[in-house]
Amino acid sequence: MTSAAKAHVRREVRSLPPGDQTLPAYARAVEAMRKRPHHDPTSWFYQAAIHGSEVRPAQKLWNQCRHGSWFFVAWHRMFVYYFERIVRAAVIETGGPKDWALPYWNYGLEGAHASLPEAFRKPTRDDGTPNPLYVAARAPGVNGGAMLPHAVTSDAKALARPRFAGVAEFGGGTAPPNQQFWSHTGRLEQTPHNDIHNAVGGRGGWMANPDEAAQDPIFWLHHSNIDRIWAAWSARGNADPGDSRWTGQSFEFFDANGKRVAKTCGEVRGTIEDLGYTYDPPPAGRPPSLEPEALMPTPTPSEPKIVGATTEKLTLTGSSAAIPVAIDQRARQEVRDASSESDPRRLFLNLEDIEGEVNPGSVYGIYVDLPADAGEEELAAHHVGNVSFFGIERARNPRDDEHAHNLRVSVEVGDLLRSLGGGDTWDGEQIEVTLRPLTLIPAEGQAEELAQQAAAEDPPVHIGRVSLSVD
Amino acid sequence: MRGLRLNSFEGRGDRFAEALHTIGRRPTLGAELAVAVAWVALAAASGGIGAGGPSSSSPLSWSGRVWVCVPGMAGMTPGAGSPGSGGAWPHPPSPAAGLPMWALMSVAMMLPTALPAVRHVAVNSLYWRRRRAVLEFLAVFLGIWAIFGAVVLGTLTSQKPAGSAAVLAAALALAALWQLTPLKRRALLACHRPQALPPHGWRATAGVARFGLRNGGACLASCWAMMLAVAVVSSARLTWMAMLTGLIVVEKLNLKPGRTARRIGALLGAAAIGAAVAATLG
Numbered sequence: 001m002t003s004a005a006k007a008h009v010r011r012e013v014r015s016l017p018p019g020d021q022t023l024p025a026y027a028r029a030v031e032a033m034r035k036r037p038h039h040d041p042t043s044w045f046y047q048a049a050i051h052g053s054e055v056r057p058a059q060k061l062w063n064q065c066r067h068g069s070w071f072f073v074a075w076h077r078m079f080v081y082y083f084e085r086i087v088r089a090a091v092i093e094t095g096g097p098k099d100w101a102l103p104y105w106n107y108g109l110e111g112a113h114a115s116l117p118e119a120f121r122k123p124t125r126d127d128g129t130p131n132p133l134y135v136a137a138r139a140p141g142v143n144g145g146a147m148l149p150h151a152v153t154s155d156a157k158a159l160a161r162p163r164f165a166g167v168a169e170f171g172g173g174t175a176p177p178n179q180q181f182w183s184h185t186g187r188l189e190q191t192p193h194n195d196i197h198n199a200v201g202g203r204g205g206w207m208a209n210p211d212e213a214a215q216d217p218i219f220w221l222h223h224s225n226i227d228r229i230w231a232a233w234s235a236r237g238n239a240d241p242g243d244s245r246w247t248g249q250s251f252e253f254f255d256a257n258g259k260r261v262a263k264t265c266g267e268v269r270g271t272i273e274d275l276g277y278t279y280d281p282p283p284a285g286r287p288p289s290l291e292p293e294a295l296m297p298t299p300t301p302s303e304p305k306i307v308g309a310t311t312e313k314l315t316l317t318g319s320s321a322a323i324p325v326a327i328d329q330r331a332r333q334e335v336r337d338a339s340s341e342s343d344p345r346r347l348f349l350n351l352e353d354i355e356g357e358v359n360p361g362s363v364y365g366i367y368v369d370l371p372a373d374a375g376e377e378e379l380a381a382h383h384v385g386n387v388s389f390f391g392i393e394r395a396r397n398p399r400d401d402e403h404a405h406n407l408r409v410s411v412e413v414g415d416l417l418r419s420l421g422g423g424d425t426w427d428g429e430q431i432e433v434t435l436r437p438l439t440l441i442p443a444e445g446q447a448e449e450l451a452q453q454a455a456a457e458d459p460p461v462h463i464g465r466v467s468l469s470v471d
Numbered sequence: 472m473r474g475l476r477l478n479s480f481e482g483r484g485d486r487f488a489e490a491l492h493t494i495g496r497r498p499t500l501g502a503e504l505a506v507a508v509a510w511v512a513l514a515a516a517s518g519g520i521g522a523g524g525p526s527s528s529s530p531l532s533w534s535g536r537v538w539v540c541v542p543g544m545a546g547m548t549p550g551a552g553s554p555g556s557g558g559a560w561p562h563p564p565s566p567a568a569g570l571p572m573w574a575l576m577s578v579a580m581m582l583p584t585a586l587p588a589v590r591h592v593a594v595n596s597l598y599w600r601r602r603r604a605v606l607e608f609l610a611v612f613l614g615i616w617a618i619f620g621a622v623v624l625g626t627l628t629s630q631k632p633a634g635s636a637a638v639l640a641a642a643l644a645l646a647a648l649w650q651l652t653p654l655k656r657r658a659l660l661a662c663h664r665p666q667a668l669p670p671h672g673w674r675a676t677a678g679v680a681r682f683g684l685r686n687g688g689a690c691l692a693s694c695w696a697m698m699l700a701v702a703v704v705s706s707a708r709l710t711w712m713a714m715l716t717g718l719i720v721v722e723k724l725n726l727k728p729g730r731t732a733r734r735i736g737a738l739l740g741a742a743a744i745g746a747a748v749a750a751t752l753g
Contacts (some may be wrong), residue, residue: 011516058569176726178726178727179726224483303496303498304594305596305597305598306594306595306596306597306670307598308597308670309597309668309669309670310670311669311670311674313667328597328670328671330597330599331597352595352665352667353665353666394713401727401728401729401730402726402727402728403660403726403728405663405664405665406664406665463670464666464667465595465667465668467595467670
């Protein structure tokens with residue numbers, strides 16, 4: 001156990017003071033690690049391949065990432081923790097600070113925070129040498145300072161989930177421990193995690209491909225932020241799984257000395273207590289606005305019941321699409337009741353059997369009963385979550401010896417239906433679901449380039465069915 | 472104390488009631504019960520694992536004449552299961568008479584592997600259509616196996632294969648080879664492919680039927696050779712069925728399907744060699 005006084009502190013990348021050595025030291029370490037032979041577990045290439053790599057034959061502990069799974073947050077916490085130790089050793093080797101810690105990119109903050117940090121956008125350093133933090137294979141506009149939309153960067157919907165386990169909950173649904181890509185993506189993994197991967201990587205960029213993502217130095221600052229959001233969720237008094245299938249599940253990595261090490265999910269729940277690092281500012285405790293009742297665990301729901309679904313599949317190619325979900329006549333009263341103010345039952349919107357050959361790199365906002373010509377306020381009020389397709393190639397065509405499957409996204413929509421009047425004014429006959437692409441906000445001089453990009457058709461992604469279910 | 476005891480009793484009662492309620496709400500409960508009933512019926516028909524063959528005292532044996540799966544096994548006569556043979560069945564009068572036994576075998580052996588598909592149909596159907604949708608899926612799924620059974624029984628009846636151990640060795644070798652083909656691997660992956668189900672009306676019926684055809688077809692393509700091996704077994708069939716069901720379930724539900732299929736292929740290959748040796752010696 002490490003005391004808080006000795007803890008390494010991960011700081012927000014844009015809050016680093018002028019002259020701070022964190023990023024220059026990171027750049028030198030990246031450079032040094034890229035020069036190491038690819039079979040060295042502490043090399044840049046090898047570390048990225050632990051997440052995923054198309055190179056064959058795979059070496060020990062390659063292709064280990066866990067997605068669409070309740071192991072997502074814990075596996076990536078361990079991955080980033082050991083990577084940070086390897087980089088720290090490289091930082092010290094290259095004359096950097098001994099207390100170096102990985103910074104995080106909090107894109108969810110207002111203003112310029114939503115654009116890629118400047119140190120990662122310049123092809124060369126001040127001395128004219130190539131910048132190791134720069135990667136050309138990113139979405140058009142990102143290296144020019146385009147901002148990511150707030151619906152993509154916001155962690156608010158994930159943080160608001162009261163439970164860890166479940167597809168519509170914070171940490172994702174239960175999944176077999178040895179499957180790299182499962183279909184039970186939790187709310188944090190979807191937004192901001194998957195959405196940031198797509199928004200930064202775009203179509204064909206490194207960040208949008210699980211086999212290349214960790215080659216981009218921004219990957220690690222993104223995952224440092226995702227880890228911080230988990231710490232913030234825990235600091236609010238929310239509970240991680242107590243199930244031994246989760247707490248007892250161990251994963252292997254390489255430490256800074258190149259030796260294999262393992263930790264269980266139960267051993268990485270506390271960043272300070274278990275791993276000796278924290279964030280600046282430290283994750284806040286329970287916000288005063290949350291009533292204690294809001295934090296009470298809700299009873300375990302029964303299998304949600306389908307009360308309405310679409311008949312035809314929906315194909316997305318980069319434009320907005322709207323589809324009505326008719327609620328079956330026999331369920332309308334139940335849905336009206338469940339969406340009334342006093343009813344504790346939850347209503348879920350499900351995008352099922354999502355299939356596609358390649359990740360188009362887009363992110364779609366999911367809106368319910370969005371009025372025509374909706375303004376910013378209405379868009380925000382009707383927004384229930386996002387869907388993007390990071391890893392879709394691997395779900396349909398699994399590598400090695402895994403089962404194929406489709407993706408699924410579930411979001412709770414009960415609060416929205418209540419806010420729209422619920423059982424009092426809503427007829428309960430149908431809801432209209434709109435999927436709208438969430439595009440980058442152009443920086444100065446980028447409007448035309450990004451407009452052209454947005455007009456190009458995406459490779460298709462099919463959504464087999466959109467359904468509504470109730471507890 | 473009395474109050475405490477009562478409370479604790481009530482607590483246990485509540486937990487028991489809750490457990491019953493949870494079990495009662497399982498979307499696959501009906502199918503699971505059907506599997507259990509099928510195994511009990513098969514065990515009763517064979518006189519039990521490790522016991523003798525069918526006898527007139529076995530309630531499902533119909534005097535050892537009707538519950539017959541495969542005809543023409545050498546040395547088998549009606550009611551000829553001997554003690555220690557582990558449940559053999561005698562000659563059927565016709566392929567049609569073997570079909571009920573085949574249907575029971577299909578439920579016992581194939582339905583356990585289809586439980587995830589049954590669950591998919593149940594939880595993704597409008598909740599008052601669940602039972603209907605599951606029954607429809609089961610009818611299509613088992614219908615596919617029944618058609619395969621009719622073909623197998625018809626072929627075996629007309630061919631009158633001689634030398635049970637040799638036939639078994641050939642069937643096991645075929646099953647072992649099939650395990651190693653890319654077609655087998657593709658079929659095994661297809662068994663796990665879900666399908667969006669339309670919610671109501673004829674589209675819902677057609678959707679479930681389509682899913683049943685696709686899932687049942689993939690299951691047939693994956694397991695037909697192993698089922699054929701069971702069909703030509705002449706003795707200890709219940710034991711063979713139990714062993715092969717275990718293998719099929721492990722293979723279908725294991726998360727490393729390719730590796731598992733190859734290992735099972737090796738096991739079947741070893742069994743084929745054993746049967747061939749037995750045939751030579753016998």
